[in-house]
Amino acid sequence: MRRIWSALAVTALVAAAAGCSGDDGGGGSGGGGSVPGVTATDILVGTHMPLTGPAAAGYSKIAPATKAYFDYVNASGGVHGRKITYKIMDDTYNPATTQQVVRELVLQDKVFAILNGLGTPTHTGVLDFLKTNRVPDLFVASGSRSWDQPDKYPGTFGFNVDYTVEGKILATHVKTTMAGKKVCFLGQDDDFGRDALAGIEKILGPVAAKQSYVTSNPNVGPQMGALKQAGCQVVMLATVPGFTALSLGTAAKIAFKPQFVVSQVGADLGTLTKQLGAAAPLTEGLISDNYLPLSNDEANPWIQLYKKVNAAHNGNAEFDNNIVYGMSVGYLFVQSLQAAGKDLTREGLISAIEKNGFQGPGLAPLRFSADDHSGYGGMQLSRVEGGKQTYFGQPFETDEGDGPVSAYTTPPAAPPANGIPAAS
Template sequence: MNTGRKLAITFAAIAAMGLAAGTALADKMYGPGVTDTSIKIGNTMPYSGPAAAYGAIGKSIEAYFKKINKENGGVNGRLIEFITLDDGYSPPKTKEQVRKLVEQDEVLLIFQSLGTPSNSAIHAYMNQKKIPQLFVATGATKWGDPENFPWTMGWQPSYQTEGQLFGTYVMQNVENPKIAILYQNDDYGKDYVKGMKDVLGDKAKDLIVAEESYEVTDPTINSQIIKLKDSGANVFFNVATPKFAAQAIKKVRELNWDPVFLNNSVSNSVGAVYEPAGLENSKGIISLQYFMDITDPSVFDTEPYKKWKAFMDEYYPDGDKSSSFTAYGYLVAQTMEQVLKQCGDDLTRENVMKQAANLDLELDMMLPGIKIQTSPTDYFPIEAMMPIAFDGEKFVPVGEVVSVN
């Protein structure tokens, strides 16, 4: 073989190798924060401030990602680098922290940032930058608007949906209802009120006898509760975050007011709300739920509970096993894991949103009949709930799983 032919063969071999390498690279499409071995995910959470009780969600998510990194080597061979920052439930701080995560840490996406005012502060920014604002920890209806905000998706049932279900419960179960409402003065609180009014329809102006709002910076809501009690209402709809929800329960009982007490699922937690308010004070409170009650002894022998408890014991041993927020974090982290699995090696921001809008998922701590389902035109993953009441120790069903659809 002459020298010229040898060189030709060598160049052909090199070209073939280059083509193969190029094909392999073409099969892997990465957005910011992604390598062959890791995926950066950003998060903001109120580890301090008036909504600090929710910090358990961020810690649970962090623990779950540690679990899959250790036991599974991450997702599709890539370790999850979860960067979670404290925003104190302050919208200006949220904007600052999210900009840091996006522009300095270069995360692939923002996941489970908590709070309606906090997410509202970054809503336009995330969509203008085309960065997934995924499974936000708030049920405001505006997170399910793929036509106008295709880069933002909620996870939990929308507040309007829950408000509608509460309204239906009142109409079916309370004779001559007179409704008093306490709500946080932002999109979160107003969505719940709108949902209830939508169901009550023309009767709303007669059935709702009092409404009082509060600001997240208020020290207490005692004066609002006194006004609501004085309205003569026999139904109290408590649309408040944990700190204020516990205050409301205490004050209602202190005033010897005994209405049908409806508590939004945002604060439906034994550890974060009912224990601080007093378990005896919390008896009879009605809420809506979509996943397993981890305080119910009847579930302790089930496989889903055993798996969750084993996870908590090993990866979040200091976590509160009576707080629904730890179970919530465990579930939403699994949803994020599924999206990443479906992405395969196409970890672009565009494909992340495509896969998030293509879910049909059953998680083993969800109540029977409740699934996580999305589509390109449906950004509401969970749209069914079950009415439950707290008996001083655990939650008991007071109706079947219902949906507004």
């Protein structure tokens, strides 16, 4: 049988929480308020995002881009006659604040779902709360393997490529093209860094030296010094954009010039260029990867669509990969709502996502099923050359275990003529 919501323990506390959240009961289309956040004319969803704080660079542009795509859809009548309202809460990338704002979204605003909450350390702390209140927890903005636990968290789904999958793909490139070089690692001191390193070491074995950082301390001088002292020739980074820029800048100051290979989440060139300012040329030669069209690919029909939406509904914000990401999340959420049908319930939405069949801008497969909530499953490598970030080679896919890294040859779908996914 398809996995459904896990039965909750019958305690007064859980019963009270369920009473606060409402039940999926019947008739989302009736507008009677039986489904939290859903009326006959509207759907209310919320998110937590670092609009300020140590992870705000680049990431603060994601949720406004998602909202812009929703506004574009709303201007054409919405989804099954309902318009989407997206409430964005700033959590400053602080786990305690994340818990506070998510509780407000669920208990006070009574959102239908949490969409694309950002951050491994932040979102981890709200998983149990969202499960207890039976709130769909969709397309988390992090590649942690924690989101892919359908037995434990049946309402949580990832979006980003799993950091272990990404680590395997990046490490395979290093192994193939940089054989014999001393490979080292710097990562965030949480599941982001640990999962990335696990993938890297599945391919390369133990790295020569490894360091970590915490986002509350914007100084990576000791770490870069240690990696230079260790004779590292390749440094693989699992870093958010601000710490990628810090790493590049700090290395330059101590005349340390390894080949940097950076996780996609910290490698958007537009964001790094802003962070580095006059030192932006330090990004030259940086190797990374992605699973969505790159923002500078003017010929890509998805980029053409997103630029149109950005101009009309996002104040024509400076266009970068964060905007591409945010609009791609919005597109997938609209696909999910279309598939769930007019009689919208939380359980119906979960079922529609698990049935999958979604095609969109991604260069890799979406791996949603009753047994897999992980999100995208592959990457294509990119390089910064001449101040431009471009893809090379072909997309690859793999798993978080010991499976091979293999070429993925299915091309992405073209966007619909009107830019809005049709009802299934």
